[in-house]
Each structure stands twice: as structure tokens, then as C-alpha cells.
Amino acid sequence: MLRHPEYEGKPLGVQQKSIVVTSNYLAREYGIKKCMSVQEALRLCPELVLVNGEDLTSYRLYSTKVFEILQQFTPLVERLGFDDYFLEIKSVEKQLKSQNDSEFDMNNLHTDEELKESDSKIFGPSDEECPCDCHTRLMIGAKIAAGIRNRIYEELHLTCSAGIAHNKLLAKLAGSLNKPNQQTLVFPCSGPMLLSAIGSISKIPGVGQKTMELLLSNNIKTVDDVRKIPLENLELKIGVDLARRLKDNAEGIDETVVKPSGKKQSIGLEDGFKSVSLVAEVESRLGALLRRLTELAMEDGRIPIAMRITVRKHDMNKPTSGKRETRQCALPKHLLPSTKTGMYDHNKMLILAMKLFHRIVDVSKPFHLTLLGVAFTKFEERSYGRSSITSFLRKQVAVHSVLDISSEEGIAEVNLGSPMSINQDSNDSSDQSATNLMNTSASSLSCSPISKLSNVASSQNIEDDLQNEVEPLPKKTKLEVWLSGRRESPSNEMAGLRLSPSSPMQVSPSVDTAVFKTLPIERRDVTRSWPTTSKPKPNNILKYFIANK
Template identity: 40%
Template sequence: MDDTIMQSSSSACSYVDNEHSRSIIHIDVDCFYAQVEMLRNPELRAVPLGIQQKNIVVTSNYEARNYGVQKCMLVTDAVKVCPNLKLVSGEDLHNYRAASNKIFEVLLTWKCPVEKLGMDENFIDVTKLVEEKVKSGNQTLIGHMYNEMSMECPCGCHTRLKIASQIASDMRQKIYNDLGYTTCAGIAHNKLLAKLVCPLHKPNDQTTIFPESAEGFMSTLQSVRCIPSIGSKTTETLISHNIISVSDLQKASLEELKKNFSSDMAVRLKNLSLGEDSTPVKQTGRPQSIGLEDSFKTVSVKSEVEDKFSALLQRLLVLVREDGRIPVSLRVTLRKKDAKRLSSHRESRQCQISPSIFTITNGTLAVTDAGQQKLMTIIMRLFNKLIDLSKPFHLTLVGLAFTKFQERMTGRSSIVNYLMNDISVQSVLNLQNDCDTSATSMDYSAASPSSSTTTDLSDAEVEPSPKKPKKVNWIAKRRCLSKEEVASPSKLKVGELRLNSKELEKVSELRLNSRDRSLTPRASPAKDNLSDASDSMKDVAEGGNCDDCPSYVDKEVFNALPDEMQQELKAMWKNPSSSEVQRSSPRTTNKAKPNTILKYFVPHK
């Protein structure tokens, strides 16, 4: 090994341990659409097969590729290079989505984070699984290795990646055994390298790359566009500064890149060119949006646009039914034909929709004919906001998507059932102060069904969101606590000590009398009335420390309060008139009121 290789290996292995600690697998299904069709119809396996969408061959099997059929080739050109090409329509993606989900479920059986990338690609972080297997002693690498190096990295990444290659082989074998799909795989210490080395030995094979080979491998890429994180606009900017290949990007100085990009973006581009990527594998959950699009040469009549949307909606409702969640937001997308723009551009509008449009029938999400008509009305309203019908228009694409969801009801008594109701006010009737009940009543506020969903404010007027219910304060039922339940004051709820409606009326009337009389020189009648009232409210059983409590106070609850609170409440009950005068005195109206326990126990009008 010459000095340059030794230096490169030494510098590569000088990274800190955590830069090589991960083990990432990227699995890609060979000619995915074509394999789905060949499994559905085995007669297609022995013939050149192309999957057609509109006038394009989006993919083909390897028999057709041997004739020169390429991805995204025009159908007319594909037939010229392969006259016996068998074409199958692939515009309906239902079968492809179903196959993708099955592959994803197989990968989940390894109990590792799995991140979907499109329908035919998946990242799997097997770091923890490798750590469990590293002690087994079997370090045989399965598949190909990119530019095998003789120098071992001191962090142990070579051993870990060899074990990861064994796991990748097991995954690919299980996918084939269970579902019949052949796959290829890339194994590396980061997502970028795993994806880029994956197709090196297609089909039905796998490749492992060690960290010290990253920079050399990246320098072989002929275009910066080959790096997945670099888009078309960034590519155009780089090319305008004579940075065409990844090797050019490696040679460019950081200062030069910062002149055309932000500091963070410049560092990111430099790291990617060297094969460095710290992006984690994020476990894929249920999709945040479900959508479909239809492209065509041109449509210039509103009725034709409505037909396109209607067809998309029918297909979209099938996908939503399979998903099971209830949509609460709808987005419409259009692509206008514009000769002045070289690249196509899209415009979209979205709005909230009422969950009541969807119903649950025999455990399955469904939409009635009236519901579909309402959805079409919303769609065309959004369309009218995007298109000025007083002027000619030309569209080359329309799209529909449900962009936000709420989980479906799980039962009649589920809390979800209440949160999904499209209501404006929830009322509470016939609240009684029954001491024989065992249920605890608290203060509740009605929840809005759209509280967890938002939409573009500019479109909110299209379909009004469900009305947000006003907060309804419930007067809690007085709870008859057992001695065990009041062992600690921390178990008490302030709402449980509030008065019921009849007691509120009684005490309020008492307050009014005391207030009116306190403003006159004749104070003795007021005292007499108060004393009479106090006598009438002292109807409590003997025993405990609440001999002076009014009848509306639960003795056991009162006894569980701290002594300071008990004394404060007793003082208020003995002299309620002074408390009222102090509260209503003009001298104290502008002063900050002390945060006293009284405000929680004294009933308000």
C-alpha cells in the first residue's frame, strides 16, 4: 500500500467513535412495478415488460432493459427498440401501495427503525441489533464490498458492518420467501452511502462500503445531482460556478461555497461530497397526507376539470377507507401551462372539512352520495379560487389530497366519540347533589373537534371549520368521601367543595340582605337576620371539628383541610356581612385582591 492510501486510511480512521457507530441498511426492490405485475400474472415473467403511465414507460423488467428500454422513455421510442414489448397500465397505484406495505411489515419484524423512501425503498437502522450479535464471533461479510481496504478501523466499524451485511441478507431472503420480491441492498455507516452503493450490483445482490472508502467512492459520481439531498436549483447554482461533478465539489473551498449559499448549507454540501451524513433513520408512521394526481396534455374546460376531480375523488376515497382515519382537511392542486416558464409550477389551496361527511358502517369508513357531492362542491370552490374563469386557462395536472386526519371512533363510550361530534355547545342538565353516588364530578370544558387540525388561513372561508364549543363550567356534584379517601388533603378537588344551585340561591339571598342592611344605620336587625340564618344552617351531626359549619359543607371534607384554612372559613361563616362589606368596599376595588382560599369556597353570583 502506498503512502497516499496509508494517509487516507489513517485520517479516515481518526474519526471519533460515534461517527462510525451506526449500521444502516438500504433495501431497494428490483423493478418494483414490473415485479408486482409479474407476480400477479406469472406469464409476464418470460417476456419484455413495460409499465405504462400515460405515454411514458415508467419502468420495465430486466428482459426489456436488455433491449434498451429505459425508465421514463416514451412509449413510441420503447416500442421501436423492443417491438415485442408487453405494456401494462400502471396508472392505478393500489396494487403497488399494497405490495409496498407488505414489504414494510416484513422489515418491521426485526424490531428496528424502518424509514420508507417512496414505495420501493426502505432504510433500516440495525445498530442495536448489530451490537447484540457482535459477540457471536461470526464476522463473515455477505455480498460485495466496495474497494476493500486492508487496514482495520480502530473503532470496530468493519466488524459491525460485516454483521450488518448478514442481517441485510436475512432481510432480503425473508422478503423473497414471504412475498416473492427480489431486492438489492446497500450497507454503510450512514444513509447517504447506503443508498448510493445499493444499486452497484443490481439485481438481487448487495454491497457494503467501509467509512474510509467514502471520499473515494463519492469522487466517482459524475454529477452533483447524483447526491440525493441536492435538488435541481442547487445543482443549477453549482453548475453556474463550474462545479459539475462531485469531485469538483470536493475540491471547492468552503469560503467559495459560502459566497453562493448560507453558511450551514455550504458546510452541508461539503460534508455530503465527502460522504458524511448524520441524518438519522426516522421510523415511518402513518402518512401525513394521502393524495392522487392526474397529468395530461391540456384541459381548458371547467366541466372536463370537474370530471377529472370526480375520478380522482373516487380513487382517493378507496385509499382513505383502507387507511381508516377520518380526514379533516382537503387540498386541491393545479399545474397551469405556461410557455414563459421552463420548469412547471404548481398552485394549491386547502381548507378544513367536517368529519361528519364520513361515517362508520360495519366498522368501515364510508362516504354517502350526499357526502361525496359536498366534497365535490368544496373541491370546485377551491378550483374557482385558483382559476379566473373569466379568462382562458390551460391545465396540465390536477391533484387531490387529504392532508390531515383524526383517529376514528373506537366505541360508543370512547372519549373520541365526544371529541368528534360536530357541536357548538354542550349543556349539562339536572345536576344534583346526591351523596350516594360514587362517581367524582369535575369541571369540564367541551373540546373542539378541530383543535388538533389547522389549515391555510387564506382558504378557511371555503369550508367553515366546525364551530368551537363554548366552555361550559359544570358545578361539580358534592362528593361523599369515605374516611380512607380523605386521608390526605392532596386528594381534594376544589371543584368538589363548590355549592349546588339551591345552596347558591340561599346564600346569595342572605348576602343581599346583609349588604342592604349594612348600608343603613340600623345594624341590629341585620345581625338578627344573620343569626337566625346561621341557626337554620347549623344542621350538622355531632362530632368532628366542624360544629360551626353551615349545612352545605361536607364535614369530612372540611376536617381534612389544614387548620389555617378551617379557621379562615369559620371566621367567614361567623361574620359573613363583614366579609361582604370588605369585598365590596370602594376603597379596595382598585387594589389587588389577596390570593386567599376564600375565593375558592365562597359562591359567586
């Protein structure tokens, strides 16, 4: 909608191939669902406007911007896809409370104007006494959420919904209740009721199609089904781990912690299509993907260590559910981005990608693919200073690189002449220009993957060749394993105590001071009441399920 203000007020869908992957809420009023076919969507809403969303660049950009805003409130931000986040705000709440304690009466939280403007709801009863001060603290959490949502709207003009709760499960479920552009608070005592309200177990985060099939085969469908069956019984049917987790979840219990998301662990691109049956077209498409991928890798700034390619083979039985096969190998040092130019050698990258491809697909037999993908995994920080450890490692790479090139003469020269990559990518327009580039560079290339393959095939042993050039990844040292394992569960409390360079003197430096001040506790309007409690309601259970009635 931000990209196409001209469609304001119209039902709008985002199309990828023949799928409407998502839509605005106006379109949803017509019954359009996520991942519905274009056909069906247009049948429900003939005036539906569709925009192509196969290129995720702008979504990735906005996702990063949202993430950066969230990180100004707390470093404890866990990313769930492009538009979904968990924030651990215990330390923010504590600081907010202590900072305002002397001048502030917590009872006024019930009556806050900012919360009213943020379309705050409460799921379940809010008038119960709680031995702990969880009610007060969660109300502060709701204020923080309202402040965050305001910031996101002011800076990005994005609306969003939020759920506020004492654990991730309830927060996620609550966030789904009142959409769009609203937020929902659920107190711990209302957890079981919320879980009852969702009904199907498939709504529990982490329970997808496969788990649901397993449960259904045991006649378990609803949260109440899980509650009824004894734990020992359930463990035998679906395994101890899943059984225990679902038993907890059914009561609104979830002890998993917010795991701060660091840098990406992989950067990849995929393209799906009806069918590709020619090696030349595979090469063309992988080349196009690789060129875009190296751009993304340059933006990231780190050096990729390994390459993985993904293939989905056509499956006559289930057209869409064809499983993916992947092959992965270390990037030989000689095709890391050159230390001098910082550029990738696309030709050699493509040769390596085609080698991986041939490890999946036996091209001596007919094949047809419906998806190709390529990704970089495992990254190393790029060095700057001359004395840094990574700089040292890079220099070693540079030395090896010379040696490797010399051992690579088989692909350094050889022929042109091979009749490949004469395909005209008429199918989808997305990589048209990239394809043209590909053909240009291929003709100036001294070698093609196909000619290379025939070299390999004529040598005695393909396995030998792969041994030499499709290197296994270096194993982690014991120290590295230990280091990566031990940072597994420092509590978030501890993480919140890390010193921030910008405000070293602060008591709780995890909260940015400037940002913090954008979250004023309103002390006026003391007579206002919490939205859902503004009118006294009969003690009718229906009210707990109908928002703000």
C-alpha cells in the same frame, strides 16, 4: 412481472400515459431508461411489452407488505417512496452479537455461506485495519441485510438490492452499485472513494435538478469540484447550509438519522391529461378522483381534516414543467364521514372541491389544465370506545354537524336544471365507470357546483362565502407545537429501547424474537471466504470499481 407471469423472459415496461416510468432489467439492456417516452422505448426495443401502471393499488399493497416485513426486524424503518427504505440496525446488530458472542468467532463472518448466496459484494478495500470494530459490525449488518432480503423473497417473491454502511448516504449509494438482487457493503474508510466514483454531484441524494443548476452556474459539477473549493468560498455561492452539507457528503460524511416513518401524512390522487378546458369536465374528473379518494381514506381508517386540490395549468413554453398550484382548506365538519354510516357525502365533497378549484382558476376566462389532483391531509384517529377522547370530539362534531347543515340550506335544495356534467369522458378509460356514477349522482343531486357558483357570484362578496364554508384550519395549540417539536430528535438508541408488548422481558425488545431467529449465524463453512476476497487480488485500484471481477 409478478402480475404478468406470462411475460416471463420478455423485456417489460410500466406505462403511465405516454411515459415508460420504469422497466425490468431485461428491458434496460436495450437502453431503456426510467421516464423515457413510449416512442423512444419502442424504438430501442420494438418487442418491448408494456403494461399500464397508472393505478398504483398493487404497488401500494406490495409496498405496505415490504414495510411490514422490515418492521419485524426493527422499528427504525424510514420509507423513501414506495420501494426504498432505510433501516437503522445498530440495536439488531448488538443483540445479534451479544447473543452469539460466546459460541461464535467473528472471524468466521468473512466466510459465511448465507452472504455468498445473497450475492454480497464489498466496495473498496476490505483488508485494512480499523481501530474500531466497524468492519466486524458492518459484516454483521451485511448478514442482517441478506436475511431481510431472503425473507422478502420468500414471502413476496420480490427481489431487491441493498447497501450496507455506517450512514444513510453511503448505504444509499452502495445499494445502487450492484443491481439487481445483490447487496453491497462499504466500509467507512471507503466512503471518500465511493463519493469520488459517482462523479457527478447530482447522484448525491437530495441534489436534484434545481440544486444542480445552481451548482453548475458556479462551475461546480463533480464531487472533486466540491472538494477543491474552500468551504467559505462555497458558502458564499450556494448558501451555508447546502455548502456544509455538500462538503460533508463529498467526504462520505452524513450525520442524518434514520427517521422512522409513521402513518401517511396525506392521501391523494392525481390525473394528468392533454387538456381540460370545461368546468363540467373538471367537475366530472374531480368527482371521480374524490370517489376513489374516499375509498382510500376508508381503508386508512382515520378521519381526514383537510382537503387540498392541485391544478397544473398548460404552459406553452415548457409543456411538462408547468408548475402546480394548490388550494387547501379544512373539511367543514358537516362533510366528515357520517358518524352513523361512516360514509362520505360525495356531493358536498365535490362542491367544496369545486370551490377550491375556483380559487385557483378564473373560469370567466379561457383556461386549459393538464392535471387535476385532490388529497386529504391531516388526519384524526377514528374512535372506538365510548369513553375515549376522540369519541368525545366526534360527539362534538356530530352536534356541530346538525347546526352546520341547517346553515347550509343554500345547497340543500335549489334546482336541478343546470346543464352541467353532460360530458362524455371519452378520453382516458381509467375513470369511465366512475364518470358514469358521477353523472347518475349528479342528476339526483339537489344542487350543482355551477349553480352554486352562480349563487355565489350573484351575492355581493365571494370572500364572505368562502369565509363561511372554506374554513381555515384550526391552529395548533402551543402544547401541540411543543409536543410535536420535542420528539424531533430522540436518538435512535433511545427509540430502540422502547418496550415491545409482545416480549416485555427482552433486553432489547425492539427486535422481534421470532424474526430474530430467522437470522442464524452460520458457524459452518468456516473456510469459505467473502465473495470479493475469495481470490487474492493485486493492489490495483481498478478492482475497487469492478464488482466481483
